[in-house]
Amino acid sequence: MSISALISLAFTALIIENVILTQFLGICPFLGVSKKRSSAVGMGMAVVAVILLAGIITWTLYHYVLSPLKMEYMQTIVFILVIAALVQMVELIVKKISPALYKALGIYLPLITTNCAVLGVALLNIRKDFGFAEMLVYSLFIPLGFLLVITIFSMLREKIEMAPVPKAFKGTPIALVVAAILAMIFSRFGGLI
Amino acid sequence: MNQKQNFFKGIIKENPLFVTILGTCPSLAITTSLENAIGMGIAVFFVLVLSNLIISLITVNPKMKELVKPVRIPVYIVVIATLVTIVEMVLHAFLVDLYNSLGVFIPLIVVNCIILGRAEAFASDNKPLDSVVDGMGMAVGYTLALMSISFFRELLGRGLITIWGEKSVNPIQLNLVPIFEFIGIEPINMFLQPVGAFLTFGFILAVLAAIANKKSAKMASEVKQA
Numbered sequence: 001m002s003i004s005a006l007i008s009l010a011f012t013a014l015i016i017e018n019v020i021l022t023q024f025l026g027i028c029p030f031l032g033v034s035k036k037r038s039s040a041v042g043m044g045m046a047v048v049a050v051i052l053l054a055g056i057i058t059w060t061l062y063h064y065v066l067s068p069l070k071m072e073y074m075q076t077i078v079f080i081l082v083i084a085a086l087v088q089m090v091e092l093i094v095k096k097i098s099p100a101l102y103k104a105l106g107i108y109l110p111l112i113t114t115n116c117a118v119l120g121v122a123l124l125n126i127r128k129d130f131g132f133a134e135m136l137v138y139s140l141f142i143p144l145g146f147l148l149v150i151t152i153f154s155m156l157r158e159k160i161e162m163a164p165v166p167k168a169f170k171g172t173p174i175a176l177v178v179a180a181i182l183a184m185i186f187s188r189f190g191g192l193i
Numbered sequence: 194m195n196q197k198q199n200f201f202k203g204i205i206k207e208n209p210l211f212v213t214i215l216g217t218c219p220s221l222a223i224t225t226s227l228e229n230a231i232g233m234g235i236a237v238f239f240v241l242v243l244s245n246l247i248i249s250l251i252t253v254n255p256k257m258k259e260l261v262k263p264v265r266i267p268v269y270i271v272v273i274a275t276l277v278t279i280v281e282m283v284l285h286a287f288l289v290d291l292y293n294s295l296g297v298f299i300p301l302i303v304v305n306c307i308i309l310g311r312a313e314a315f316a317s318d319n320k321p322l323d324s325v326v327d328g329m330g331m332a333v334g335y336t337l338a339l340m341s342i343s344f345f346r347e348l349l350g351r352g353l354i355t356i357w358g359e360k361s362v363n364p365i366q367l368n369l370v371p372i373f374e375f376i377g378i379e380p381i382n383m384f385l386q387p388v389g390a391f392l393t394f395g396f397i398l399a400v401l402a403a404i405a406n407k408k409s410a411k412m413a414s415e416v417k418q419a
Binding site: 021022023024025026027028031073074075076077080081084113114115116118119120123124127166167168169170171172173174175176177179180181183184187 | 214215217218219221222266267270271274275277278281282296297300301303304305306309383386387388389390391392394395396398399400402403406
């Protein structure tokens, strides 16, 4: 795997195949935790840490434990347990090492277990038949794309709270329309590569 | 609450997708065709009904419930993940087309908030029969919601809706292409892309909110008159 191929994979993961706007993973936190920018950034950071760790652990488990034992069919069960345990562990470690960071991220960590982006990326790493380097790049840049989009989206939403929106569109409907416009913008980036 | 109310609350009053806004990821990703939506709905139906049944059987015994309480989330997740793996294998064996078009979203049923949500909110406190009926209602409500989103997306995006195109001799088909040609426009391809997913979902929610607003306004005026 050459460096240029890795860079193009990183760019694809970050923008062209953006996790929220084209792959539709992690929509629940995208709609749920994007009302304020500070909480959106906190959630995004926590997702970056968890997806990267989960990607590395699940990839290693799959290739060095499940695959030699011919137990590939167990991947969903094993992965989700690993992710649930990992989230708990990250929570404990962060609590011990940095109480300030825990205060900022703490409430988002338990929510990440049911964020489909985490299990989604772990499964996609296997389905796309990635090697270690590719997996590392993919599991870093997919959540960075999540962070990017949720930050932009939360800034837009803060403005929309003030805007005079038709009564029926208040809340989630207008947020979805805004997401549609963002998706339209991001779909045009496809021509870059 | 009788069984009928228990069943129908999942379809209208507590519709998982349109009212509580749970399980949004698959509802945006796989609703490009009505066929996918039905397939996803059936998979969710199977998983939700069985997970509700198994979890309520576990928690129906008070001693067992007390024992499971501190580790209940991992227990629920293992039950759900096992059922999802079964669904995945069955689809892979018998319905390869559907398996390919749903892709990664079949294993992702595990983290669909609806299933864990019903386990936590309903099945763990209710009798097995009630939980099964609740699961059926919720799954049917979810399927109908998915179908309504994909109906608009496929109709506007492709101009025609085909169900079981390759499998049967005379597939069910709804063709709007002549109407599009009559007006002089092409089917709006945008609706099959991510943009259309967000837009359709947003507009359906807005229409439902408008109906709910009207109803509550009517009720308020009736109260005033009385």
